[in-house]
Amino acid sequence: MKFISCACLSIALLLSACSPVQPWQKGNLAKSHMSFEPAALEARQRQHIYFSKEGTNGGYGVGGGGCGCN
Amino acid sequence: MKETIGVKNLGWFVLAMLGTLLSIVAAPAFAHAISDGDKAPNFELASLAGQNVSLSQFRGKIVYLDFWASWCGPCRHTLPWMEELQRKFAGKGLVVVAVNLDKNKSDAQKAISGIHPSYQVLLDPNGTVPAKYMPPKMPTSFLIGRDGTVVSVHAGFKDGEAEEIESEIARMLSGK
Numbered sequence: 001m002k003f004i005s006c007a008c009l010s011i012a013l014l015l016s017a018c019s020p021v022q023p024w025q026k027g028n029l030a031k032s033h034m035s036f037e038p039a040a041l042e043a044r045q046r047q048h049i050y051f052s053k054e055g056t057n058g059g060y061g062v063g064g065g066g067c068g069c070n
Numbered sequence: 071m072k073e074t075i076g077v078k079n080l081g082w083f084v085l086a087m088l089g090t091l092l093s094i095v096a097a098p099a100f101a102h103a104i105s106d107g108d109k110a111p112n113f114e115l116a117s118l119a120g121q122n123v124s125l126s127q128f129r130g131k132i133v134y135l136d137f138w139a140s141w142c143g144p145c146r147h148t149l150p151w152m153e154e155l156q157r158k159f160a161g162k163g164l165v166v167v168a169v170n171l172d173k174n175k176s177d178a179q180k181a182i183s184g185i186h187p188s189y190q191v192l193l194d195p196n197g198t199v200p201a202k203y204m205p206p207k208m209p210t211s212f213l214i215g216r217d218g219t220v221v222s223v224h225a226g227f228k229d230g231e232a233e234e235i236e237s238e239i240a241r242m243l244s245g246k
Binding site for chain 2: 001004022023024025026027030031
């Protein structure tokens with residue numbers, strides 16, 4: 001029982017370190033290499049080629065998502 | 071005799087886990103965000119020019135306190151507008167204080183280099199002042215009255231908000 005109590009206490013203490021990132025602490029998250037597509041122009045070009053090949057459009061970002069509204 | 075986990079102990083375990091989860095989820099809610107009517111907490115920070123500046127030294131004036139960082143696009147958008155604000159209302163009793171939250175001073179300098187601000191740019195790389203004010207977004211500005219009380223909080227910066235803030239400041243300066 002002592003072991004379980006210690007384990008619970010440790011988990012509780014470790015979990016208490018999980019706190020949400022505050023708006024002013026997002027400097028690192030805002031860096032370009034943290035985004036899924038760091039080179040916006042290149043990504044756009046790649047998407048354009050893909051759409052031309054597949055005869056499809058949308059599926060990326062806001063330009064016609066899966067909402068079926070366009 | 072082998073020890074077993076009784077129902078009572080299991081109950082305590084579940085309770086502890088629930089308490090922990092609650093503390094994680096609710097911790098930010100317990101941190102008091104400064105809002106209208108609250109006394110603006112005092113602080114002292116070094117300015118970009120290297121002087122120590124405290125909020126209390128502007129008591130008797132209306133303070134437009136803004137939190138910004140170079141990595142925040144809308145924040146950079148407000149920098150030239152704050153210069154306009156300072157030029158327009160400084161003679162009438164307004165002080166613009168822009169608290170920069172970049173980790174590196176050079177990032178702040180780079181972001182502000184083309185503007186040559188006449189307003190106060192203060193450096194807070196450790197985020198000690200936002201920890202007191204708890205701005206909900208970046209940028210967030212606090213309009214502080216002559217008596218040191220927060221009159222309004224503007225979270226984010228949308229088109230058309232500049233005029234709204236300017237008219238609010240003009241109203242405060244005229245004492246209405």
